[in-house]
Amino acid sequence: MSTTSTGNTGSTNPLLYIVILAFGIAAPFVMPAYIQQVSFLWIFILFALTWDLQGGQMGYNSFGNIVFFGTGMYVSASTQVALYFDLGAWNESGGENTFIHATDEYFIGLAAGLVLSGIVAAALAAFLGSGILGLRGQYFAICTLGLSVAAGEIAAGIDLIGAGSGMSTPVWPDAADSVIERGTFFYILCFMLAVATFIACKYLYSGRFGMVLNAIRDDEDKAEAMGIHTTRYKALSWTISAFFLGISGAIMGNIIGFIDPVDVAFTGATFGVWMVLMAILGGKGTLWGPVLGAAIFHIMQELFWTYFLGWQRVALGLLIILIVVFLPQGILGSLREHFPEWFGHRLEPVAVEDEK
Amino acid sequence: MKNKAILEVCNSSKSFGGVIANHNISLTVPEGEIVGLIGPNGSGKTTLFNTIVGTHPLDNGEVYFEGQEISSLRVPEIARLGMLRTFQQTRIYGGMTGVQNMRISSPLIHDSNFSTMFSGLPPEVDERSDELLEFVGLYEKRNLMSGDLSFGQQKLLEFAMALMNEPKLLLLDEPTAGINPTLINGLIDRLKLANEKFGITLFVIEHNMRVVMNLADSIYCLAHGEMLAHGLPDEIQNDQKVIDAYLGAS
Ligand SMILES: Nc1ncnc2c1ncn2[C@@H]1O[C@H](COP(=O)(O)OP(=O)(O)O)[C@@H](O)[C@H]1O
Ligand SMILES: [Mg+2]
Numbered sequence: 001m002s003t004t005s006t007g008n009t010g011s012t013n014p015l016l017y018i019v020i021l022a023f024g025i026a027a028p029f030v031m032p033a034y035i036q037q038v039s040f041l042w043i044f045i046l047f048a049l050t051w052d053l054q055g056g057q058m059g060y061n062s063f064g065n066i067v068f069f070g071t072g073m074y075v076s077a078s079t080q081v082a083l084y085f086d087l088g089a090w091n092e093s094g095g096e097n098t099f100i101h102a103t104d105e106y107f108i109g110l111a112a113g114l115v116l117s118g119i120v121a122a123a124l125a126a127f128l129g130s131g132i133l134g135l136r137g138q139y140f141a142i143c144t145l146g147l148s149v150a151a152g153e154i155a156a157g158i159d160l161i162g163a164g165s166g167m168s169t170p171v172w173p174d175a176a177d178s179v180i181e182r183g184t185f186f187y188i189l190c191f192m193l194a195v196a197t198f199i200a201c202k203y204l205y206s207g208r209f210g211m212v213l214n215a216i217r218d219d220e221d222k223a224e225a226m227g228i229h230t231t232r233y234k235a236l237s238w239t240i241s242a243f244f245l246g247i248s249g250a251i252m253g254n255i256i257g258f259i260d261p262v263d264v265a266f267t268g269a270t271f272g273v274w275m276v277l278m279a280i281l282g283g284k285g286t287l288w289g290p291v292l293g294a295a296i297f298h299i300m301q302e303l304f305w306t307y308f309l310g311w312q313r314v315a316l317g318l319l320i321i322l323i324v325v326f327l328p329q330g331i332l333g334s335l336r337e338h339f340p341e342w343f344g345h346r347l348e349p350v351a352v353e354d355e356k
Numbered sequence: 357m358k359n360k361a362i363l364e365v366c367n368s369s370k371s372f373g374g375v376i377a378n379h380n381i382s383l384t385v386p387e388g389e390i391v392g393l394i395g396p397n398g399s400g401k402t403t404l405f406n407t408i409v410g411t412h413p414l415d416n417g418e419v420y421f422e423g424q425e426i427s428s429l430r431v432p433e434i435a436r437l438g439m440l441r442t443f444q445q446t447r448i449y450g451g452m453t454g455v456q457n458m459r460i461s462s463p464l465i466h467d468s469n470f471s472t473m474f475s476g477l478p479p480e481v482d483e484r485s486d487e488l489l490e491f492v493g494l495y496e497k498r499n500l501m502s503g504d505l506s507f508g509q510q511k512l513l514e515f516a517m518a519l520m521n522e523p524k525l526l527l528l529d530e531p532t533a534g535i536n537p538t539l540i541n542g543l544i545d546r547l548k549l550a551n552e553k554f555g556i557t558l559f560v561i562e563h564n565m566r567v568v569m570n571l572a573d574s575i576y577c578l579a580h581g582e583m584l585a586h587g588l589p590d591e592i593q594n595d596q597k598v599i600d601a602y603l604g605a606s
Binding site for chain 1: 409411430431432433435436440441443447448449450451452453456459460461463464465466468472473474475476477496497499500501503517521
């Protein structure tokens with residue numbers, strides 16, 4: 001008798017949550033050598049989940065979500081620096097050599113950076129969304145592609161944030177090592193952020209928000225004809241994705257330690273495309289598809305880099321072709337097509353009802 | 357004895373390039389009645405619906421809903437006032453189940469602010485949805501993907517969704533087209549019930565003469581974008597202009 005019983009992916013075995021959480025908590029202890037790869041895995045899951053909020057659930061393919069990631073990265077780094085030093089001087093000097101953050105400055109700055117990165121990225125999405133979410137289908141997709149290309153160029157032209165030569169993030173204070181190692185600290189942030197993103201998506205898809213997104217995907221004209229405030233939901237969906245993407249950018253910038261406008265922040269050709277692929281591989285428009293797709297994609301990609309060095313991009317390209325040809329609905333989408341009853345889509349005989 | 361008008365169209369005109377789809381159309385739909393709209397294919401019936409609900413801007417004329425001028429309002433705004441339309445091509449949310457199609461059609465969705473957008477729907481919505489799915493005979497199929505339903509079943513689902521939205525006035529564009537002839541009588545009964553029991557005024561485009569004669573309290577007839585005749589079913593059935601228009605057009 002729950003009031004929000006609309007799950008569009010059937011019910012989930014609680015064991016799955018326990019296994020994933022256990023893996024997330026154990027990973028830094030069990031596989032410390034791979035801590036950065038696992039950190040990236042959580043961020044990739046976030047990428048796929050936030051992309052699917054538009055691309056899968058709402059039917060709006062965005063190639064511009066990387067803009068919010070890069071924006072968050074710059075906003076956070078700039079906040080962390082500008083709270084204590086002169087931002088222009090920092091970037092001119094190359095940053096870390098002349099200016100050192102004290103331990104408390106480092107963590108207060110980072111906390112402020114994380115919060116602001118989410119807020120600014122979300123505000124940017126609300127602003128852009130009110131402009132271009134009125135576009136339908138391919139026009140929206142092309143427009144977002146343009147945004148992602150333009151963003152890197154714009155960042156590379158702003159001297160205050162280091163322009164084309166990039167920007168360093170504050171150096172991890174050695175004194176903090178006695179409490180926690182740098183890699184572990186950022187791993188925990190990645191893990192918590194991915195979990196928060198998943199919970200947010202699960203919650204959104206369980207209520208009217210997810211249903212409205214699906215209605216827009218299936219027939220936006222019909223949704224309007226039924227009196228739904230489609231524009232509001234579309235803009236909000238993008239804003240929510242941007243919020244999480246902005247924070248993920250803030251964390252990534254600090255993990256990598258150096259922000260290049262095109263190769264690290266506004267990485268449309270890599271992360272920007274991968275977020276689409278991961279969601280499609282796992283099954284777009286489902287809650288678990290993006291999670292599954294991100295995990296498989298990340299493992300494949302690491303294997304390619306290890307075993308096909310020099311050919312990794314070719315291998316990745318082949319993988320993309322195989323996905324599109326053989327699994328256009330993704331892994332979960334194909335399962336749903338072939339075994340609809342696993343997802344609760346079955347005939348239900350009329351229950352005996354005695355009201356009349 | 358005439359009820360007050362829920363919908364009034366005054367001198368509405370609409371052209372597409374050189375094609376005059378509607379020319380100086382005026383009509384009145386009295387509250388609580390079932391009004392039919394007939395006319396040969398291409399005579400401008402769907403265009404008239406589109407201009408009434410705000411899909412196409414009017415070239416000329418005004419539309420009043422419950423006395424309020426609505427010609428400049430947008431589609432969702434008009435829907436939220438309580439005037440809904442169904443589509444000739446049938447539009448449902450094919451990637452969602454029947455139940456989800458019904459839930460998303462609840463009028464509670466009209467109220468979307470920051471607190472309600474993220475909430476669920478109360479259990480009354482599910483009860484109403486079950487009742488209405490039962491009413492159109494789709495209860496058994498409620499958990500199937502609605503895109504997998506037959507055309508006729510989708511048509512019934514679209515009708516149930518419209519009822520779920522609790523409109524004051526419902527514009528139906530050829531509700532019986534594509535429905536198995538053996539089921540048409542059942543559908544007529546349901547339309548009448550929706551009118552009597554739920555108090556919804558109906559304005560129905562209908563190609564099937566037998567159906568519209570059975571259903572409507574009064575009938576408008578369009579031909580070549582012009583209003584040709586208006587009257588009681590008997591009058592329209594025996595109107596020479598109407599007979600000519602239908603024979604001439606086929
Ligand atoms: N969106 C449109 N663009 C161009 N012409 C249209 C459009 N909609 C309708 N028409 C034209 O207007 C005329 C009336 O069409 P319609 O209203 O669909 O007729 P009916 O519903 O009575 O069959 C037709 O000639 C049709 O081709
Ligand atoms: Mg028509």
